[in-house]
Amino acid sequence: TQLLEQSPQFLSIQEGENLTVYCNSSSVFSSLQWYRQEPGEGPVLLVTVVTGGEVKKLKRLTFQFGDARKDSSLHITAAQPGDTGLYLCAGAEGSNYKLTFGKGTLLTVNP
Amino acid sequence: GAVVSQHPSRVICKSGTSVKIECRSLDFQATTMFWYRQFPKQSLMLMATSNEGSKATYEQGVEKDKFLINHASLTLSTLTVTSAHPEDSSFYICSARDHTGGGYEQYFGPGTRLTVT
Numbered sequence: 001t002q003l004l005e006q007s008p009q010f011l012s013i014q015e016g017e018n019l020t021v022y023c024n025s026s027s028v029f030s031s032l033q034w035y036r037q038e039p040g041e042g043p044v045l046l047v048t049v050v051t052g053g054e055v056k057k058l059k060r061l062t063f064q065f066g067d068a069r070k071d072s073s074l075h076i077t078a079a080q081p082g083d084t085g086l087y088l089c090a091g092a093e094g095s096n097y098k099l100t101f102g103k104g105t106l107l108t109v110n111p
Numbered sequence: 112g113a114v115v116s117q118h119p120s121r122v123i124c125k126s127g128t129s130v131k132i133e134c135r136s137l138d139f140q141a142t143t144m145f146w147y148r149q150f151p152k153q154s155l156m157l158m159a160t161s162n163e164g165s166k167a168t169y170e171q172g173v174e175k176d177k178f179l180i181n182h183a184s185l186t187l188s189t190l191t192v193t194s195a196h197p198e199d200s201s202f203y204i205c206s207a208r209d210h211t212g213g214g215y216e217q218y219f220g221p222g223t224r225l226t227v228t
Binding site: 006030031033035040041042043044045048086088090092097098099101102103104106 | 115
């Protein structure tokens with residue numbers, strides 16, 4: 001089973017600040033997904049990155065997949081209280097389509 | 112598109128009873144569904160992979176006789192927690208993969224909060 005290290009585990013910032021969440025592995029992933037989850041709900045897919053070096057933007061969120069497809073980052077610009085939630089990265093394992101999840105980053109954006 | 116539902120959203124049961132949780136893909140067909148368990152403020156832990164028309168594949172440490180999985184159709188998988196105990200109390204989440212898309216994305220249900228008293 002491939003391991004995915006996600007950091008930081010907890011992050012509390014003020015509205016308007018920028019932040020970056022990292023996911024790292026020693027293994028190569030076929031693709032990597034980022035999800036956001038609110039309390040009592042299921043995770044919601046934000047983005048999938050597939051190609052090494054790929055960068056995707058979703059409004060104030062920028063996702064990057066490392067050249068070697070072993071790591072990824074999520075950068076949020078000018079965070080807002082509505083960004084509060086648990087952010088999860090998940091890497092895809094081969095042909096069985098299982099996802100390996102990072103431990104998650106619990107983000108709190110204070111107004 | 113890609114909507115997954117779960118039922119019930121919350122259930123409270125007495126110790127020793129069994130509880131069935133349903134996971135449905137509403138607008139796509141899913142040959143593969145996944146069942147996860149999540150503890151408060153923690154990440155998702157994969158319990159098993161549910162394959163339509165065949166036996167589920169369980170992760171190491173997950174008791175297949177306690178967590179019965181049935182994937183009877185391309186849109187429905189069920190998880191039955193048998194002889195539930197308080198330590199089975201948790202948030203159970205299913206996900207489904209749209210096999211026609213060819214990608215790795217999983218679409219998650221809203222989860223089921225199980226409380227065993």
